Amino acid sequence: MTEHGIGARVARKEDKRFITGHGRYTDDINVPGQAYAFFVRSPLAHARINRVDTAAATAAPGVIGVLTGADVAAAGVGGLICGWAVTGKGGAAMKAGAHPILAHQKARYVGDHVAVVVARTYTQARDAAELVEVDYAELPAVIDLATARDATSVHDEIERNTVYEWELGDQAATDAALGNAAHVTTIEITNNRLIPNAMEPRAAIGQYDVGTGQHTLYTTSQNPHVARLVISAFVGLAAEHQLRVVAPDVGGGFGSKIFIYAEECVCLWASKKLGVPIKWVAERTESFLADAHGRDHVTKASLAMDADGTFTALKVHTTANMGAYLSTFASSVPTYLYGTLLAGQYKTPAIYCEVDAVYTNTAPVDAYRGAGRPEATYLIETLVETAARETGRDPAELRRRNLIQPGDFPYQTPVALAYDTGNYEAHLDTALELADYNGFPARKAEAASRGKLRGIGLSCYIEACGLAPSQVVGSLGAGVGLWEAGKVRFSVTGKLQVFTGSHSHGQGHETTFAQVMASKLGVHYDDIEVFHGDTDQTPMGMGTYGSRSLAVGGSALANAADKIIEKGRRIAAHLLEASERDIDFANGRFTVRGTNREKTIGEVVFAAYVPHNYPEDLEPGMEETAFYDPANFTFPAGTYVCEVEVEPDTGTVEIVKFTAVDDFGKVVNPMIVEGQVHGGLAQGIGQAMLENAVYDPASGQLLTGSYMDYCMPRADDVPSFDVSTTETACTHNPLGVKGCGEAGAIGSPPALMNAIADAVGTRVSMPATPEKVWQAIHGSAVAQAAE
Amino acid sequence: MYAFNYHRPSTVQEALLLLKSAEDGKLMAGGQTLIPTLKQRLAQPSDVIDLGRIKELVGITEDGDAVVVGGMTTHGAVATSPLVEARIPGLAALAHLIGDPQVRHRGTIGGSLANNDPSSDYPGAVLALDATIVTDRRKIAADDFFEGMFDTALEEDELITSVRFPVPAKSAYRKFPNPASRYAMAGAMVAVTVGGVRVAITGAGPCGYRWTEAEQALEGGLDPAAIDGLTVAADDLNSDIHASAAYRANLVKVMTKRAVEALA
Amino acid sequence: MSEVSFKVNGSAVTVDVEPRTLLVDALRQNLGLTGTHVGCDTSQCGCCVIHMDGTSVKACTMLAVQAEGSAITTIEGLAQGDELHPMQAAFRDHHGLQCGFCTPGMIMSAVDLLQHNPKPTEREIREWLEGNLCRCTGYHNIVKAIQAAAGSAVSSPMAAE
Structure with a gap:
């Protein structure tokens, strides 16, 4: 690892303009x-x-x-x-x-x-x-998701307000396993509607x-x-x-x-x-x-297990709110980004999922940080937690029993995806240790002595990122390919311009991509500039979402750098009067193997632009473009542990500790990765405790139309987080990276909701407002008696 | 915002004359509620009369057994005033919980009271401390001031010049904020005053009010357990997407009890 | 239209605005100081926080005419030439920003916090930031940056932990 290369914690190139007020956002342009x-x-x-x-x-x-x-x-x-x-x-x-x-x-x-x-x-x-x-x-306004299909048509020509009725998996095998199960856990669950609020x-x-x-x-x-x-x-x-x-x-952006x-x-x-x-x-x-809203599902699901706690089947029926119009990627969110993730980290052999997507008279609903995967994770991890409690098992141990093991990869799930790699028990163990899971009973007792209800909750999430192999998504109905392109251009003086079709709106591409180039080409970080966002300036790309920028866009750039190196090797061989086969490249130097004869990449680049002494059959110049179409999705996964204390008399929940352990594959800039996790955690905590888009069911007016009523996470709503990583490198992209942008938002809601359920002894729906938690503690009878 | 004429008087007298001569004039104190209201075009005054440069309305002074806060004194100034902190720390603590720091730097006590938002904090202090609202023309007792949601005893053209807070033996405010707006979902101020224990509730009902049952229960001493036996009727309390009336009723009790605990 | 004169970042300026013009719009549009942002219309997000006469205020909740005679500092006026204000440097060094949109208001608010309370606790920092929303960072590194700017020993995210 070099000072500014892959793996280094490097301050961001983009920060200077932002901290001095010289960012250039659209409204700053006239x-x-x-x-x-x-x-x-x-x-x-x-x-x-x-x-x-x-x-x-x-x-x-x-x-x-x-x-x-x-x-x-x-x-x-x-x-x-x-x-x-x-x-x-x-x-x-x-x-x-x-x-x-x-x-x-x-x-x-x-x-x-x-x-x-x-x-x-x-x-x-x-x-x-x-x-x-x-x-x-x-x-008449069609607002209520449960009854929308029997209501007035939002689009006159579309019957029953139904966009599609979709299914995935083996219904017969799933039903059979449910029939034979020793225990079946069934839940009905709502994934609350969110407003992105970049x-x-x-x-x-x-x-x-x-x-x-x-x-x-x-x-x-x-x-x-x-x-x-x-x-x-x-x-x-x-x-x-x-x-x-x-x-x-x-x-x-967060999708919106x-x-x-x-x-x-x-x-x-x-x-x-x-x-x-x-x-x-x-x-x-x-x-x-x-703005397009996010989430908004109602789901009924059943998890079957045998007598020793092994999962045997999962059956899911979801109704997904699409709003009034189908937004750009809306249809894919509750299907290919949701149904395909229902295996989670577990070896459930039979899964069947049905999704009905419906129109309502509400704003369009589309991808929002995580997009489908938070809904899948919340469902699975609520089911697993509930199953553990129903059968008197430790929630961590029930999970452990069912995890896909390192020896199982590549692992074909029953819902289409093939996971390439992972070590789920590694982050489970790390998270339990960092969270001091075993010490929890003592902390609970201590909290009880202060009149507080303490709870602990887990979440084991997986996501499919790095969207996506074009042929696969094409076969599933996508209208585009999901490759990326990158262009690497040396200047005569050896400075590097990097052009990506990807886009940064907070993720730090200008830094991360420069680090990748610094490592690949041995050019100093300060001599690299990354460009994005202008279609006249950059090669085409499909954009930044689905935690795909580094895995797909970064891989394109890595491949472009390889092309540069190959060309440089030919030039160096010529200059050093050696065979190409004998030229090694490392740390920005082309070396004749076994000798101390070398040319720096700067010298080679200069020769490419001033080709006075140059291979006869080689184009001058040093600029290469690569397109990269991923061979598979990437599969980041992790284990989150949340610990809360609840005030019984008000229902107020305080997050006292939040531990996140993620496997993102190779990490280019740990500082940026941690920041991505922090932000995702806050958004997931927002969904779980604070945020809820509410329409008046009769009039269809948005009742949460400002920050007065839509509860955004503030600094004092969230704790400092304990985040760390474990690593299994992605097997199919040149950087071994998986993506980290959405994990926090995917994994955190169930961890928090499971912790609240542990504290108060019963489940609460999202968002777990103080009133809901208070009612859960005191029972609706008590609450009603107070009315 | 709709267009309006802007005036910046330097005396109360001038402000009142401007208000009188305007077709539909509006006094602006700190503007922290008025400006958002204007931005959303929920009001269309012909003239905005900015009280921000009237020096006589700003300041905190001691007057015998009372602390007098000028109508245009900001929440931030009340929260950090050594005088208020020394004489009525409960009032300073309450002011510190209003809005956010930037709102506290602009928002004023007079503006807040004249607006009488049901979820504002100051009604708790004014009622519990038995303050007197001093206007350009009269003095209004706290118990006579708050008349309903966004409704006060003020005349259309009346201006709060100061608020006179008698120094209590002790006082404390506890607030349960609305998670979204951070306004009070329920707030309770309990004060031991010359006239006895006073308990004021804000945030829960259409406007601030005194909880007389709690006052009676605490007459025998500041025992938090005295609150336990009380029942809060939810009938007249606010109910919205954030909290039912029943939950607010619970919060009224819990916040009152906590304020009493702070004093005991 | 009204003529309003005040100082911005040390320079005397005069702008010609309607009375209904917000201070933030006068700064952004009349004076080209686009570092001060607008993120909401209900005075809650804090993207527009500036200093007026040394105190943090929300420039979206003031009329430009109210600034007459005052001295304003915006994010553009915080650094001394090429030398970043310690709070700016702390935000960079502790990765206290991602998309950068809330950052100017966040930094201006944080600078004012340390004026009021030079050694705030983590809880005091988080409470002070009630009027500043950030959707990217989860506040974690913002809090760390402010602690560092206040001279507290904070492990740097730039150093491997």
Whole structure:
């Protein structure tokens, strides 16, 4: 390990601009002559739009134009798409309702984008928006997930509000095992709806150059290349080669900025139509209403075991809320990112899963940090914990009994995935030791002496990351391949520019990728600069989500570096008058094996650009691109242990210790990895204890539409965390890495919820608010008597 | 925000004249509630009259057996005032729990009381300490001030100039914050005053109120167990997505008991 | 429109704004100081925290006209030339930031904390940050950074643990 190479704790390159106020986020960019957009949004959850009268708004001061769904339809603008066609039972096609960039004829959730006002100033646009008169005929709002399929149609042409009914696994074998089981644990469980709340609200600037026909879109995106593809190929606003998408500094995403949204499309479309660059920045209220939300499942599941506690079958039925429209990747979340993960870390031989995806009059639901995998983990780890308690077994030992063992890899699960490697018992043991699991009874007794209820809870999670082999996802309905590309460009003076199709919005690519290059090529970290986010500057990539940047994008760069080394080897052989076969490369030096004759990579690069003495049949220059399509998913896994103390008289839960042990494969920058885990843990704790998106069941109004009512984790809600790693290197990518971005959010909710259940003796639903915990302690009878 | 005319008077008299002459004027104290309200276009005043430069409204003084807090004194100033900490530490502690540090640096006691948010903290102190609200034209006893949700005894054009807190023998405030907003879901201030033990509840009902049963129960001494036997009726308490009335009723008892424990 | 004059990061400025213009918008749009961010509309996220007359305030919950005659420091004014303020350096050295969006407000708030309380406990730091939301870091390393800036012995994440 070098000072700045793979494995080193290196301060981040990107930090200087952020800590000095010189970050450049979309709202920090202003283009000459820009106008401002404000969206008129539906105040009703479900309504026919009879008429939109824009006359008064159009005449208001500063207004350049007011555009509606009718204008979009008249212009033949395409709609937003869902890029993953999930095939249902019996080969039934997924039912995707039209999703126009401005609602036409019908509004389907509170916050649906009905019209846009473009004016010289933001204030003028907002003032004029109040003058847009929309004649709505209100329809019954479909809000309750359990009854949505029997309610009014959200999309008139789609029956029973059903997107698909999907299944995975062997139903007959599962049913048979359930019938023969010594013990069956059955639970009904809700995975609460979340609102992502990246701190930077979404924003966009659309710009059209009349002279060149070029379109430019600055947008808060996790995947600018995918935005460009969708906006050109499906929404049809510009040919792909005439559209530049720039995602500059982006203030967090957590999934919510993967998706192609209406507002950015409208800014781009209207900029050409109205002849001005157009900027839009969401107010936080709009983020709550109109960013894609996450999770929102109701599930019934049964776990079967034999007499000695070996799991024999798992059967799951889930209803997943898709909201009013299918967002970009929505269909894949409760299926290929959920059903396929239901084996967890366990050797359950028979698994059968059914998922019904339904429309409701709520904001679209799509991937949010973890995306499907937190839902799977929460389900499995609640079942296992409940089974242990029902049968009087130690929860840790029941898990241990059923773990897939190191000798079992590669392990084919009954739900499609083939895990390449892992050592689950290693992180279980480490976590139990770090958490002092055996010392818990004494701590519980001590807490009881202070009047506190103390509980401990475990979670053993696995995730499938590093999305994903293109042929596999293609066979499952994905509309794109999920490879990445990287380009490595030496300058004449030996400095290195690295271009990735991936995108960083907090993950630290500029640092991590530079460390990979420093290790690979022996160039000093300070002489490496990483570029991302501009489709005109970087090779195409599929973006950053699913903990895939390093495993896929980093692997592409590693392969590009290998190409550089191979070319350098030829040049060095020429310069050193040796055979290529005899040239070794290490630490930035090409050496003739067995001699002290060498050329530094700087000298070789110089020769490539000033090829006065150079191989005759070799191109000059030192710049290589590699595309990398992963051979498999990666499978990070870990064990989390949470310990809580509960105040019986208020139900307040304090997390007194949280231990996370993860196997992320090789770790490039431990400091960054730890930071990713910390952040994921806080988000998972948020889901478990604090956060909940609530719609009024009758009106469909969002009741948690601001930080006054949507409870974000604050600094005093979470503890300092104990995080560490164990390591089994990924077997199929050049870096041996697995991905670390989502683990914390995946593994933490069940650990915390299991700890609360341990403390109070009964399960509580997420989020475990003080009132719910208090009711659990005192019984609903006591609580009702107090009313 | 809708457009408005802005005024920055330097005296109370000037502020009241501006308010009188405005079509639909609004006094702005610290602005920590008003500005978010305006941003969300929930109010559309013709004129905003900023009290921020009226020096006579700012400051904390001792006046005999009372601490007098100027209407435009910030929560932060009350929380960190050596005088308040020395004479009524319970009041300083309460002010320290209002909002977050930046809100405390701008938000004022007069603005908070005039707004009378049901989940604000100051009503607890004003009621429990038997404070007097001093306005540009009269003095209002604490027990007469809070009339309902966002409703007070203040006239439309009346301005709080100061709040006079008689120094109690001791006082303590305990608050259970709403996990999201951090406003009080239930707060209890218990004070031993010249007139006896006073118990004030905020956050739980439409506005702050005195819990007279608790006061009676504590007359015999500050025994936390005295609260145990009481029943809090949930009927008139707030119920929302964060907490049912029944849970708030429980919190009223628990917070009161904890405040008593702090004093015992 | 109203003319408002104040000092920003040591320089006297005058901006011409509507009375309804927020201070944060005057800083960002009229003065180009885009380091101060806007993350919410209910005064809770703290992305906009600046110092006014030496005290931390939320620039989204003040009108620009209220700043008349005051002295404002924004994140851009914290470093002395190339020399980072110790709090800025601590955030970098302890990985107290990821996406960077909350960071300016977080740092300005933290600097004010140490003005009020030079040696805060972990609990005091966490409570002080009630008005600053971060979605990336889980606050763990923010707390460590502030402890380090306060001179507490904190193990550096840059050193292997």
